[in-house]
Amino acid sequence: MGANTPPTTAGLLICEHCDTVYRRRPLSRGEVACCERCHNILERHARLGPDQLLALTFTAMVVFVQANIWPIVTLELNGRPSSATLWGTIVTMWQQHAEVVAVLAALTLFFFPMAKMLLFGWVFWFARRGERGPGFRSAMIVLHYLGPWTMSEVFVLGAMVAIVKARVYFQVVPDPGIFAYGALMLLITVFGTVDLRQLWDVTRERSR
Amino acid sequence: MSALPRADELGLIGCHVCGLVCRDGHVHDQACPRCGARLHRRKSASASRTWAWLITAFIFYLPANLLPIMRTVSLGDVDDNTILSGVVELWVKGSPDLAVIVFTASIVVPMLKFLVLGTLLVSVQRRSLWAQRQRTMLYRLVEFIGYWSMLDVFVVALLTALVRFNVLSQVEPLPGVVYFGLTVVATMFASMSFDPRLIWDNRDNDD
Numbered sequence: 001m002g003a004n005t006p007p008t009t010a011g012l013l014i015c016e017h018c019d020t021v022y023r024r025r026p027l028s029r030g031e032v033a034c035c036e037r038c039h040n041i042l043e044r045h046a047r048l049g050p051d052q053l054l055a056l057t058f059t060a061m062v063v064f065v066q067a068n069i070w071p072i073v074t075l076e077l078n079g080r081p082s083s084a085t086l087w088g089t090i091v092t093m094w095q096q097h098a099e100v101v102a103v104l105a106a107l108t109l110f111f112f113p114m115a116k117m118l119l120f121g122w123v124f125w126f127a128r129r130g131e132r133g134p135g136f137r138s139a140m141i142v143l144h145y146l147g148p149w150t151m152s153e154v155f156v157l158g159a160m161v162a163i164v165k166a167r168v169y170f171q172v173v174p175d176p177g178i179f180a181y182g183a184l185m186l187l188i189t190v191f192g193t194v195d196l197r198q199l200w201d202v203t204r205e206r207s208r
Numbered sequence: 209m210s211a212l213p214r215a216d217e218l219g220l221i222g223c224h225v226c227g228l229v230c231r232d233g234h235v236h237d238q239a240c241p242r243c244g245a246r247l248h249r250r251k252s253a254s255a256s257r258t259w260a261w262l263i264t265a266f267i268f269y270l271p272a273n274l275l276p277i278m279r280t281v282s283l284g285d286v287d288d289n290t291i292l293s294g295v296v297e298l299w300v301k302g303s304p305d306l307a308v309i310v311f312t313a314s315i316v317v318p319m320l321k322f323l324v325l326g327t328l329l330v331s332v333q334r335r336s337l338w339a340q341r342q343r344t345m346l347y348r349l350v351e352f353i354g355y356w357s358m359l360d361v362f363v364v365a366l367l368t369a370l371v372r373f374n375v376l377s378q379v380e381p382l383p384g385v386v387y388f389g390l391t392v393v394a395t396m397f398a399s400m401s402f403d404p405r406l407i408w409d410n411r412d413n414d415d
Contacts, residue, residue, distance in 0.1 A: 012229040014222030018408040038344040084369035092369040098381040158362030164302040197227040
């Protein structure tokens, strides 16, 4: 160790949590590179290629549309049904003077997840041919910052808690929306293991 | 353990957006040549910004717990629930396992974030060398669990939208839930502004 700078920065990897420098080496199937100093995960082997990721993104988009247009649950009291969709919930919160909650829910459950999926679709579409589409840099930066601000999976758990609470007083009928949300939760878990940074290595600037 | 080189000592910066390793040009506003994001050796004013968000979160956290978050009206019977009383009700009438989940998400997680981030900040500012790896792992835990605290906010929102049977039965959101949502957002900003590399700075030798 010492002040000697390495001849080239290519092939190096820095741990984000403790600033340790490593030499990158190709990972084989199922391998994970771990930081020796702080045990942070540095890099994972990319199990899914751009083709599979694009297919998953399309699936997620279809499920997302369903999760948003179908009601999530229906309650019944003396034969009178009452159901709610995601947007119905957001609008109700606004009308009930909880505007902050309405805005938070609209952003983290609708706009951010939608932006994430559209941007995923955009970058994977070009990455299939090893290219960076127009706006690739901005898309990647936005995706980086969107990171923890999508909360669909928290909403699924929230819906379960709401169902259990309501079951004490009402008859509760789960609607297709809750199943769509369940599927969305599984897809999000898969996306959670994707290391977007590897897209920079597998793509090149488009030659015109 | 062999001495592991650190980027800072080698004059290198890792881009936080695309991960590219760049040479530290020692200039203000250096941009990453690959993705164009601005490069930082460390997150700027990390400690003071984290303190600011953490204190903000704590200020919101008090009304979030003391004020009721939800009102249940049933045939003229009015019942206001705080976070804690909601958990108790779920334990008694619904299912204890979900009560544990809600308790963890809305009480344990925010408290843990205050304690952990507070401890990290104090130890970093005192240049402590104590349990560096464990502290880094605690930071990762806090980052990972942070947004699950939004659970109760979504529960109140869904119940409000669902239970609309006029005089027979109705649910309304109360100010506590707004403060709680703000607490979650502020704690998320707090953990984002903290730079875990500070835990590993200020040391003389490696182990």
